[in-house]
Amino acid sequence: MLEPVTTTLQTRQAVELWSVIRRFGAGEHTVTALDHITVGFAPASFTAVMGPSGSGKSTLLHCAAGLDRVTEGKVLIDGVDLTPLSEKALTRVRRERVGFVFQAFNLVGALTAEQNVELPLRLAGRRAAPGQVRSMLREVGLGDRATHRPSELSGGQQQRVAIARALVTEPAVLFADEPTGALDNTASREVLRLLRSAVDRHAQTVVMVTHDPLAAAHADRVLFLADGAIVDELREPRGAEQIASRMAHLETRDLR
Numbered sequence: 001m002l003e004p005v006t007t008t009l010q011t012r013q014a015v016e017l018w019s020v021i022r023r024f025g026a027g028e029h030t031v032t033a034l035d036h037i038t039v040g041f042a043p044a045s046f047t048a049v050m051g052p053s054g055s056g057k058s059t060l061l062h063c064a065a066g067l068d069r070v071t072e073g074k075v076l077i078d079g080v081d082l083t084p085l086s087e088k089a090l091t092r093v094r095r096e097r098v099g100f101v102f103q104a105f106n107l108v109g110a111l112t113a114e115q116n117v118e119l120p121l122r123l124a125g126r127r128a129a130p131g132q133v134r135s136m137l138r139e140v141g142l143g144d145r146a147t148h149r150p151s152e153l154s155g156g157q158q159q160r161v162a163i164a165r166a167l168v169t170e171p172a173v174l175f176a177d178e179p180t181g182a183l184d185n186t187a188s189r190e191v192l193r194l195l196r197s198a199v200d201r202h203a204q205t206v207v208m209v210t211h212d213p214l215a216a217a218h219a220d221r222v223l224f225l226a227d228g229a230i231v232d233e234l235r236e237p238r239g240a241e242q243i244a245s246r247m248a249h250l251e252t253r254d255l256r
């Protein structure tokens, strides 16, 4: 039986979870989706979160990103404790320090690529610096698609617009929930290269949920969840095969 992994948090982390519990429902129908999770995500690091279906990956991401409230414990982003914040203050922290990328892209269909990328700045009451949005689009390889609407772009291009939108506010942390889940191999590789470069070139912190060992192999660290707890951890993974074999081990063993 594997011992649950508890990461000790000694140095300042971009994101910290302290004894986080997230329960859903009440009485006999209570589900404990996260069960005493303590973990940190270092600045300029790329972490992949893996685990069987229902193990709590999305819940972990949502709680860490301040999209969902924890039942017990606390979450800090960039040193700010989210637990006591009002909805308004929480929204501000998310707008200023966090970017999101989802499997389904979630672009606004009526807006062009350029307008989609500009949206988080507008929502934060900020004005884009001249050329800022175009330069963001160029960075994701879509300088020539600025006036296209999402329906005129491929899935991979839409996800690159979503990444440009997530990064335009220069967030400390980028959370990605299955960002390559709907993409083919070539488009996936491009998306993962962009996430990697957010870490390596811009010192941003990326936390990515994925089912795909090939995607996880781009990370510096892989966390494995089972039944709401972190049960294994791989630092500097050697490749997809090593990750897949840890996953297989996790799925076939009684871990708790």
Ligand SMILES: Nc1ncnc2c1ncn2[C@@H]1O[C@H](COP(=O)(O)OP(=O)(O)OP(=O)(O)O)[C@@H](O)[C@H]1O
Pocket (backbone or CB within 6 Å): 024, 025, 031, 032, 033, 051, 052, 053, 054, 055, 056, 057, 058, 059, 060
């Ligand atoms: N809003 C909710 N209400 C009730 N139960 C929930 C809710 N959200 C998640 N759960 C439960 O919490 C547990 C963890 O769910 P979560 O979606 O985090 O798992 P996951 O590892 O992301 O799964 P998958 O890989 O299938 O997306 C599951 O048992 C799920 O049914």
